Amino acid sequence: MSDSTPDPASPADRQAGAARLRNLGTRLLSLAAIQSDRLVNEKLARADARKWHYAVLATLEEFGPASQAELSRRTGIYRSDIVAVINELSDRGLVERSPNPADRRQNIVTPTEHGHRQLLKLDRLLTEVEDEVLAPLTPPEREQLARLLATLVDHHGRNA
Numbered sequence: 001m002s003d004s005t006p007d008p009a010s011p012a013d014r015q016a017g018a019a020r021l022r023n024l025g026t027r028l029l030s031l032a033a034i035q036s037d038r039l040v041n042e043k044l045a046r047a048d049a050r051k052w053h054y055a056v057l058a059t060l061e062e063f064g065p066a067s068q069a070e071l072s073r074r075t076g077i078y079r080s081d082i083v084a085v086i087n088e089l090s091d092r093g094l095v096e097r098s099p100n101p102a103d104r105r106q107n108i109v110t111p112t113e114h115g116h117r118q119l120l121k122l123d124r125l126l127t128e129v130e131d132e133v134l135a136p137l138t139p140p141e142r143e144q145l146a147r148l149l150a151t152l153v154d155h156h157g158r159n160a
Helices: 011-015 025-046 051-063 068-075 079-091 113-133 139-159
Strands: 095-100 103-111
Touching: 025 051, 025 113, 051 068, 051 079, 051 095, 051 103, 051 113, 068 079, 068 103, 079 095, 103 113
Parallel strands: none
Antiparallel strands: 095 103
């Protein structure tokens, strides 16, 4: 690339892009999600964690011990993947699995004290990421954005 050719990924080039692209809400939503997702994944990786680890720990914290099937439903993690996630969390001492006394074919997953501490650590980390991602927005704008995104997610979740 010559010195006179602008870098297509530069912020100046993105600003100079076609107006129909700059004003297309679905495209902007996708670009913001990609940037946010990248930052979340990078920060979690530095803490030796993944999004699904956080999802399982947060779900257990809010709803209490649960079967693997229930965790799959509540987190949106495919049933075929939930076992691997729980295995990772169990290997790290963040959750314990035990047979369900009501149905011995089922395992109940319970967070450990170490899992609770890890969740608090990940909460702080994700708050930092959210502050970074949403830095240009005022607190009321952040609240409004969260409400609007929840509306979209709820609407499309019902229709999925």
